[in-house]
Amino acid sequence: MAVTLELAQVSKIFQKDRDLVRAVDAVSLSVLAGEMVTFLGPSGCGKTTTLRMVAGFEIPSAGTISIAGEDVTNVPVNRRDIGFVFQNYALFPHMSVFENVAYGLRVKGLSEADIRMKVGDGLELVGLGKAEGRFPNQLSGGEQQRVALARVLVLEPRVLLMDEPLSNLDAKLRIHMRTEIRRIQKHLGVTCLYVTHDQGEALTMSDRIMVMNRGRVEQVGTPFEIYSDPATLFVADFIGQANVVPARVEAVNEGTLALSIGGRVVDVRAVKGGSFTRGEGAALVVRPENLTLQDEGEDAPFTGTVRTRTFLGGRMEYEIAIASGRTILVFDPYRPGKRTWSEGETVSAAFDASVAVALPDREGMSS
Amino acid sequence: MSASPLKRDPALLPVLATIWLSLALFVLYPLFRLFLATFLVNGQWSFANLATVLNNWFDRQAFVNSLWLATTVSVAGTFLGYVYAFAVTRLPLPSWLKWTLGAVTTLPLISPPFTSSIALTLSLGPNGILLKLLGLGNFNFYGFWGTWLSETLTYFPVSFLTLAAVLSAIGPNLEDAGLSLGASPGRVFRTVTLPLSIPGVANSLLLLFASSLADFATPLVLAGHSFPVLPTQAYLQITGLYDLRGGAALSFLLLIPAVAVFFLQRFWVGRKNYVTISGKTGSRSSFKSGGRFAEAFVLGTCFLVTAFILYLYSIILLGAVVKVWGVDNSLTADNFRYVFTHGRKAITDTLLIAAVATPLGGLLAVVVGFVAQRKKVFGTRAMEFISMLNYALPGTVVGIAYVIAFNERPILLTGTMTILVAAYMFRYHAAGIRAVIASLHQIDPSIEEASASLGAGSARTFFRVTVPLIVPAVLMGMRYLFIHSMTAISATIFLVSVRWSLLTTRILECMTELQFAQACAFSVVLILLVFGATALMTGLTRMATNRISGEGGRN
Numbered sequence: 001m002a003v004t005l006e007l008a009q010v011s012k013i014f015q016k017d018r019d020l021v022r023a024v025d026a027v028s029l030s031v032l033a034g035e036m037v038t039f040l041g042p043s044g045c046g047k048t049t050t051l052r053m054v055a056g057f058e059i060p061s062a063g064t065i066s067i068a069g070e071d072v073t074n075v076p077v078n079r080r081d082i083g084f085v086f087q088n089y090a091l092f093p094h095m096s097v098f099e100n101v102a103y104g105l106r107v108k109g110l111s112e113a114d115i116r117m118k119v120g121d122g123l124e125l126v127g128l129g130k131a132e133g134r135f136p137n138q139l140s141g142g143e144q145q146r147v148a149l150a151r152v153l154v155l156e157p158r159v160l161l162m163d164e165p166l167s168n169l170d171a172k173l174r175i176h177m178r179t180e181i182r183r184i185q186k187h188l189g190v191t192c193l194y195v196t197h198d199q200g201e202a203l204t205m206s207d208r209i210m211v212m213n214r215g216r217v218e219q220v221g222t223p224f225e226i227y228s229d230p231a232t233l234f235v236a237d238f239i240g241q242a243n244v245v246p247a248r249v250e251a252v253n254e255g256t257l258a259l260s261i262g263g264r265v266v267d268v269r270a271v272k273g274g275s276f277t278r279g280e281g282a283a284l285v286v287r288p289e290n291l292t293l294q295d296e297g298e299d300a301p302f303t304g305t306v307r308t309r310t311f312l313g314g315r316m317e318y319e320i321a322i323a324s325g326r327t328i329l330v331f332d333p334y335r336p337g338k339r340t341w342s343e344g345e346t347v348s349a350a351f352d353a354s355v356a357v358a359l360p361d362r363e364g365m366s367s
Numbered sequence: 368m369s370a371s372p373l374k375r376d377p378a379l380l381p382v383l384a385t386i387w388l389s390l391a392l393f394v395l396y397p398l399f400r401l402f403l404a405t406f407l408v409n410g411q412w413s414f415a416n417l418a419t420v421l422n423n424w425f426d427r428q429a430f431v432n433s434l435w436l437a438t439t440v441s442v443a444g445t446f447l448g449y450v451y452a453f454a455v456t457r458l459p460l461p462s463w464l465k466w467t468l469g470a471v472t473t474l475p476l477i478s479p480p481f482t483s484s485i486a487l488t489l490s491l492g493p494n495g496i497l498l499k500l501l502g503l504g505n506f507n508f509y510g511f512w513g514t515w516l517s518e519t520l521t522y523f524p525v526s527f528l529t530l531a532a533v534l535s536a537i538g539p540n541l542e543d544a545g546l547s548l549g550a551s552p553g554r555v556f557r558t559v560t561l562p563l564s565i566p567g568v569a570n571s572l573l574l575l576f577a578s579s580l581a582d583f584a585t586p587l588v589l590a591g592h593s594f595p596v597l598p599t600q601a602y603l604q605i606t607g608l609y610d611l612r613g614g615a616a617l618s619f620l621l622l623i624p625a626v627a628v629f630f631l632q633r634f635w636v637g638r639k640n641y642v643t644i645s646g647k648t649g650s651r652s653s654f655k656s657g658g659r660f661a662e663a664f665v666l667g668t669c670f671l672v673t674a675f676i677l678y679l680y681s682i683i684l685l686g687a688v689v690k691v692w693g694v695d696n697s698l699t700a701d702n703f704r705y706v707f708t709h710g711r712k713a714i715t716d717t718l719l720i721a722a723v724a725t726p727l728g729g730l731l732a733v734v735v736g737f738v739a740q741r742k743k744v745f746g747t748r749a750m751e752f753i754s755m756l757n758y759a760l761p762g763t764v765v766g767i768a769y770v771i772a773f774n775e776r777p778i779l780l781t782g783t784m785t786i787l788v789a790a791y792m793f794r795y796h797a798a799g800i801r802a803v804i805a806s807l808h809q810i811d812p813s814i815e816e817a818s819a820s821l822g823a824g825s826a827r828t829f830f831r832v833t834v835p836l837i838v839p840a841v842l843m844g845m846r847y848l849f850i851h852s853m854t855a856i857s858a859t860i861f862l863v864s865v866r867w868s869l870l871t872t873r874i875l876e877c878m879t880e881l882q883f884a885q886a887c888a889f890s891v892v893l894i895l896l897v898f899g900a901t902a903l904m905t906g907l908t909r910m911a912t913n914r915i916s917g918e919g920g921r922n
Contacts, residue, residue: 057816076376077819084820090813094835103831104821148817155821 002033003068010063083152122154300348397768441575448526480584486679533567581761583857686887702888721852732799758797762857799844806840
C-alpha cells in the first residue's frame with residue numbers, strides 16, 4: 001500500500017563554528033504514492049540532509065514533513081515506518097546475513113517461522129538466496145548493498161529512502177544495480193526517495209528529479225523536462241553538457257523568442273514560466289549533441305575555428321572558438337567516411353529552433 | 368529547534384540522571400568536602416589550615432621535595448623511555464628481542480607498587496647483596512636516590528609506550544628524505560626525528576611528573592624521614608597524628624601541581640600533534656643506521672636496564688623462598704604457608720572487591736563513553752571531564768577526600784566494602800572511558816542509524832548493536848580496572864578497615880615490621896594473580912576482537 005509524502009517549507013540550519021549555515025532552505029515537495037523521486041545535486045547541496053530529515057535522523061529547523069497526510073516531523077525514526085539504505089551499507093558486522101535481515105522483524109516481534117520465511121523471500125528478491133549464513137565482510141560490495149536492501153524491504157516500509165546507495169560500487173555493477181533497484185521499487189510499488197550526485201542514475205531511475213543547489217530547489221520535473229527545459233542555468237549546466245551563450249531578445253512571441261547572437265537572429269523556445277523583455281539579455285542553452293556542423297555558411301548562428309578535436313569512437317568532439325571569444329562544444333556522431341574538421345579550420349554550427357531553449361539572464365552573464 | 372534530543376530519546380534522561388548523580392556523589396562531593404575541610408575553620412573562611420602547613424618547615428620541605436622528585440623522575444624516565452622506544456622502532460633488532468624488551472617493560476606496569484621498592488631494599492638497603500658485592504659498606508640508600516631510582520624504573524614504561532607510538536607514527540619517508548638530501552644519521556635524528564617527537568616527549572614528561580607526584584608507596588618505603596614528600600606526609604598526618612585538617616591542607620598542596628599538569632596535558636599538549644597519518648606511507652627501509660656509537664649506547668642502555676629489572680623480579684622470587692634474607696639463605700615454603708593462612712582473608716577480600724569493581728566500573732565506562740561520544744546533549748563535555756577527575760588527581764588526595772566525605776552521616780561509608788569499590792570504580796574507569804570513546808570513533812554512526820530506521824528503540828540499538836561492537840574496548844578498560852583494583856594503595860590505604868583487608872596493605876604491614884620474606888611472598892602471590900587475570904582478559908579481548916573483525920568486519 002503506497003503512501004504520499006509531503007515536505008512543506010522544510011529548512012535545516014546548522015551551527016558551524018560561529019556561523020549559521022542554511023544547509024536546506026525552504027524545500028517543498030509533494031511525492032505521489034508509489035513514485036520514485038531523485039534528489040540530484042553537487043555535494044554539499046543539502047540533498048542528503050533533506051533525506052535524513054525525512055528519515056528522522058535530523059530534526060528540521062522549520063517546516064513540516066508528512067507521510068500519508070500525517071505530520072511526522074517530531075516522530076522518532078524508529079516509529080516512522082521508513083526504510084533507509086545507507087551509502088556505506090551499514091550492515092551489522094557482528095551479525096550474519098540472516099540476522100541482519102531478520103533484525104527489524106525481530107524488533108516487530110514476529111514468530112520465528114514468519115521471520116524465516118520473510119528473510120528467505122527478501123534475500124530471494126535481491127538474488128542472494130544462498131548467502132544467509134555468511135557475514136558482511138565475506139560479501140562483495142554489491143552483495144552487501146543487496147543485503148542492506150533486503151533488510152529494509154522485508155519490513156515492507158511505507159517509504160523507501162536511499163542515500164547514494166550505489167556510489168561505492170564499480171561502474172558496471174552500478175548500471176546493473178540501478179535497473180535492479182528500479183525493478184524492485186516498481187514491483188513493490190513503494191514510494192521512494194533516492195539521493196545521488198550521478199545524473200545518469202537520476203535520469204534512468206526516476207519518475208521525477210528534484211535538482212538542488214546550495215540548499216534550494218532549482219527545479220522539479222520528469223527526466224525529459226529537466227533535460228530539455230532546464231529552469232535555470234545551474235540545471236542546464238549540471239545535467240548533461242550545455243553550451244550557454246549570451247544573447248539579446250529581439251522579439252517575444254507566443255512560447256518562442258527571436259534572439260540575436262553575434263549579429264544573427266535565430267528563433268528559439270522560451271523556457272516555461274520565464275519572462276523576457278525586448279531589448280534585454282537572455283541566455284541561450286543548446287546541448288553539444290544538438291549542434292550540427294557544416295563548412296562555413298552565411299546563415300549559421302555560430303562560426304569559428306576548431307581549437308581541438310577529439311575522437312571518442314562513437315563521436316567526434318570539437319571545441320570551437322567563436323567570434324565573441326567564447327568556445328562552444330559540439331558532438332558530431334562519427335561514422336567512417338564522414339567529413340571531419342581539423343584544428344585551425346573554419347566551421348559553422350547550426351541548430352534546430354526546437355532543441356535550443358532561452359533562459360532569462362539572471363546572472364548577468366552577457367554584460 | 369522543534370524537539371530536543373531528550374524528547375526524542377526517552378531512555379536518555381534517566382541514564383543522564385544516574386550518571387550525574389553518581390559523579391556528584393563520588394567525585395564532586397568528596398572534593399567539595401576536602402575543600403571545605405581545608406578552608407573552613409570553625410564555620411569561617413580561613414587560610415589558617417594552609418598557613419599552618421606552609422609555616423611548618425618540614426611540610427614546606429615536603430612540597431619542594433615532591434616537585435623536585437617528580438621533575439627528576441620525569442626527566443630520567445622519559446630519557447629511558449625514549450631510548451627504549453628508539454631501540455624498538457628504529458634499530459634493526461630481531462623481532463624476538465623487540466618482543467622481550469616490550470614484555471619486560473610491561474612487568475612494572477602491572478606489578479603492585481611495592482615490588483621494585485622491596486627488591487631495591489634487599490639489594491641496596493642494609494645487608495643488601497649488591498652492596499656486599501660492590502663492597503660499599505655503609506652506603507645510605509634511603510632518601511632521594513632510592514626513591515628516584517625506584518620510581519624511574521617503575522614509571523619509565525609509561526614513557527616507553529607513549530613514545531613508541533609517536534616514533535612509529537612518524538612517516539619513514541621523512542627520515543629517508545633527510546638522508547637522501549645528504550644529512551648524516553645523527554643530523555637526521557637531530558633535525559627530523561627529535562623535533563617531530565617533541566609533543567610525545569612533552570606528553571611523557573607530564574605523565575611521569577604526575578605519576579611521581581602522586582606516588583605514595585615508593586616514598587613510604589624508601590624515602591625515610593630525611594626526604595619527606597607530600598603524599599606520605601599527608602598520610603602520617605592523618606594516621607599518625609589523627610589530624611584530618613592538616614592532612615586535608617597537605618593534600619590540597621598536592622592538588623595544585625597535579626591540576627596544573629592535568630590542564631597542561633589536556634589543553635596544551637593534547638592539541639599539539641605533528642604526526643599525520645597519511646594514506647600512503649611506504650615501509651621503513653631496513654638499511655638505516657643511527658651511527659655505530661649511538662647504536663651501541665642505545666642497545667647497551669636497554670640491555671642494562673632490562674637485566675636490572677629481571678634481576679629485581681628474581682630477587683622478589685628468591686626473597687619469598689629463603690628464611691631470612693642475607694642471614695639464613697636456606698630454602699623454605701614457610702613464607703607461602705604464612706600467606707595462605709594469615710593472609711587468606713586479604714587474598715579473598717582483594718579478589719572479591721576487584722571482582723565487584725571491575726564489571727561495575729566497566730558498565731559505567733561504557734555508558735559514560737557512549738553518552739560523551741554519541742549524544743549531543745548539553746553538559747556531556749563537562750561529564751567526561753568530571754569522570755576523569757578522580758583518575759587525574761593523586762590517589763592520596765582522593766583517599767583523604769573520601770575519608771572526609773564518607774566518615775559521617777548522612778553518607779556513612781567508611782569501613783564498608785562500598786567505599787573501596789566506589790574508590791576503584793570512579794578512579795580507574797578512566798581507561799575504559801577513553802577506550803570506549805576511541806572505539807566509537809571508529810564505528811560509523813550509520814550502523815546505529817540503520818538499527819533505528821529498522822524500528823529498534825535506543826535501548827535495543829545500544830545493547831544489540833553498539834555494545835557488541837565495543838566489547839574489545841570495554842574488556843581492555845576492565846583489564847586496567849582489575850589490575851589497579853588489585854594493586855592500588857595510595858587511595859585505599861585511608862579506606863581499609865578491620866573488616867576489609869587488602870593484599871597491598873598487608874605487604875606494607877610486612878615491610879614496616881621488617882618481615883621482608885613474607886612481603887616478598889605476598890608480592891609473588893599478588894603478581895601471579897594479576898598475571899593470571901590479565902592473561903585471561905587479554906585472551907577474552909582477542910576472542911572478542913576476532914569475532915568482530917574476523918567474521919564480520921567493519922565496512
